[in-house]
Amino acid sequence: MRPRWAKQGRNLPAILDKKHESILSNERSLAKAVSLSVIRPNPLTVWDITMPPIFIFNYLRLKSAREIFNQNFLFTKKLALEAALDMIKKGQNRNVVISRIEDKTSGILASDNQGIYSKEIRQRQLKEIDLLIDHYCRLLQAEGKDYASLVADAYKSKENYTTFLGQLKGTEEEVKLAAMDTLGTQTPPEVISRMEEATDRVRMAVAEKIFGTNG
Numbered sequence: 001m002r003p004r005w006a007k008q009g010r011n012l013p014a015i016l017d018k019k020h021e022s023i024l025s026n027e028r029s030l031a032k033a034v035s036l037s038v039i040r041p042n043p044l045t046v047w048d049i050t051m052p053p054i055f056i057f058n059y060l061r062l063k064s065a066r067e068i069f070n071q072n073f074l075f076t077k078k079l080a081l082e083a084a085l086d087m088i089k090k091g092q093n094r095n096v097v098i099s100r101i102e103d104k105t106s107g108i109l110a111s112d113n114q115g116i117y118s119k120e121i122r123q124r125q126l127k128e129i130d131l132l133i134d135h136y137c138r139l140l141q142a143e144g145k146d147y148a149s150l151v152a153d154a155y156k157s158k159e160n161y162t163t164f165l166g167q168l169k170g171t172e173e174e175v176k177l178a179a180m181d182t183l184g185t186q187t188p189p190e191v192i193s194r195m196e197e198a199t200d201r202v203r204m205a206v207a208e209k210i211f212g213t214n215g
Helices: 004-038 046-050 052-089 094-111 119-140 147-155 158-186 189-211
Strands: none
Touching: 004 052, 004 119, 004 147, 004 189, 052 094, 052 119, 094 119, 119 147, 119 158, 147 158, 147 189, 158 189
């Protein structure tokens, strides 16, 4: 039996592109919400108030830090989402898209001369990406016009969806542990803690919005 999404025929590529954008938009919103919680502005000083250029410089530095955080947070998500789209839209084999991701991350590892990316981080990211590919394929094959309806159709219940979120949290924590081992004191535990708390809070709020408090 052909899946429901396959019956949409010639409109399928455009429909998939819209679903892709909805999913990516949700991931960007999550990254932004987490970065706002993790990277907090310092209290205003008398110098900020009396010397506006200092305030502007501090603001731009804060904005830049958040943008970098967002890019890092979305790194695995974008790789997995593009892979899932290629599998569904172009019919590419899973081994092919995984091999492409392995090549790209291997290239990043080889070009790192600052010691901020390690084999351990890469290997654990690949496990996260593998899980995310299944998740995104599921969403891309679901029926719906926005992220909420795609999740509702793909997972059917809050319990199913939160089970996936728990699995995703586990793979993300493995990546963070590898990062902490690699970077040492450059990744303060309190920052990691704020990041985990914010991520859990935002994701659970989305789950409750889609399925209700009882699910």
